[in-house]
Amino acid sequence: METTNTVQLTLEMPYLKAALALLVVVLAVLATELADRRPVFTAIIQRTILIYAVVDLKCTSLGDHDYTKLIKLKRYLLGKTPYGVPIFDCQATGTIALTYDDGPYEYTIQLLDILKAAGAKATFFITHVTHNTQSIKLLNVIGGSNLAKGPIDDETLPWANIIRRMYREGHQIAAHTWTHPDLQFLSESDRRNEMYRLELALSSLLGVIPTYMRPPYSSCEDACLATMKALGYRVIYYNLDTDDFDHTLPDQIHDSIVIATQGIEAVDVRRGSILSIAHDIHPLTVSNLTVAMLESIRRNGFKTVTVGECLGDAESHWYRKV
Numbered sequence: 001m002e003t004t005n006t007v008q009l010t011l012e013m014p015y016l017k018a019a020l021a022l023l024v025v026v027l028a029v030l031a032t033e034l035a036d037r038r039p040v041f042t043a044i045i046q047r048t049i050l051i052y053a054v055v056d057l058k059c060t061s062l063g064d065h066d067y068t069k070l071i072k073l074k075r076y077l078l079g080k081t082p083y084g085v086p087i088f089d090c091q092a093t094g095t096i097a098l099t100y101d102d103g104p105y106e107y108t109i110q111l112l113d114i115l116k117a118a119g120a121k122a123t124f125f126i127t128h129v130t131h132n133t134q135s136i137k138l139l140n141v142i143g144g145s146n147l148a149k150g151p152i153d154d155e156t157l158p159w160a161n162i163i164r165r166m167y168r169e170g171h172q173i174a175a176h177t178w179t180h181p182d183l184q185f186l187s188e189s190d191r192r193n194e195m196y197r198l199e200l201a202l203s204s205l206l207g208v209i210p211t212y213m214r215p216p217y218s219s220c221e222d223a224c225l226a227t228m229k230a231l232g233y234r235v236i237y238y239n240l241d242t243d244d245f246d247h248t249l250p251d252q253i254h255d256s257i258v259i260a261t262q263g264i265e266a267v268d269v270r271r272g273s274i275l276s277i278a279h280d281i282h283p284l285t286v287s288n289l290t291v292a293m294l295e296s297i298r299r300n301g302f303k304t305v306t307v308g309e310c311l312g313d314a315e316s317h318w319y320r321k322v
């Protein structure tokens with residue numbers, strides 16, 4: 001089964017990649033003419049770029065690795081917080097769990113400084129999205145994504161130390177897959193490899209792997225949830241979407257600040273709690289949105305905690321030793 005999959009990928013992926021690359025170039029040429037006037041067209045371009053990036057990454061990035069240790073790892077489902085079940089809400093009254101996806105990236109150090117100054121803990125859903133091939137760099141320019149940041153476990157790049165700092169400073173490290181694919185469209189073995197490969201990197205940096213994950217694009221239904229349960233993951237969504245990825249420009253970020261602060265103010269601190277989502281790959285998410293949220297959190301009396309803490313899960317259950 002495994003062998004068949006590998007053979008198919010090897011034979012078919014490069015053709016798919018070439019076809020998608022051609023489509024991306026054609027769309028990119030058309031984009032400057034049409035994108036401003038046609039939001040649907042922009043969405044098609046972005047989606048095509050993402051599909052191309054995933055195919056490209058699958059061709060070269062997941063690679064051959066020995067997952068024996070991770071496959072054999074006993075993954076006990078400890079604690080009361082359920083595994084393999086979508087979780088949208090915190091449990092602990094008066095808490096807010098700030099979560100950040102897709103990092104680390106160039107703005108994450110500033111974010112850690114801001115959180116430290118506020119005495120706030122956050123949760124980081126880490127993804128790798130790797131390698132510096134020219135194609136990915138080109139896509140990065142076209143797509144404005146973080147695809148060319150380089151391997152998170154490459155000690156010559158800043159990401160490894162940033163992840164260690166997150167961990168050291170009491171933030172929660174959680175998984176967001178290796179290449180940020182839509183897990184729904186993957187085979188069982190590819191889905192597992194997306195998690196194993198990230199686990200391999202995080203275990204080499206921290207000596208532990210997380211028991212919390214968030215599926216890219218909030219996409220993880222029955223088969224995917226079963227995989228996550230088998231691998232011992234809590235599947236975390238959110239109940240306050242700051243929509244920051246739609247408001248990355250200076251004249252847009254105010255909209256996310258309004259969404260976030262109104263969301264915080266709408267919850268009675270004596271009765272409710274909040275689980276928010278934002279992305280530390282956008283500079284204004286860090287410098288403007290987070291600062292405004294922390295001010296609103298302070299004003300409304302919430303305690304800023306990790307996802308594990310807001311769910312009442314003991315810290316010893318957030319990770320597994322490898």
Ligand SMILES: [Zn+2]
Pocket residue numbers: 101102176180216217
């Ligand atoms: Zn993401």
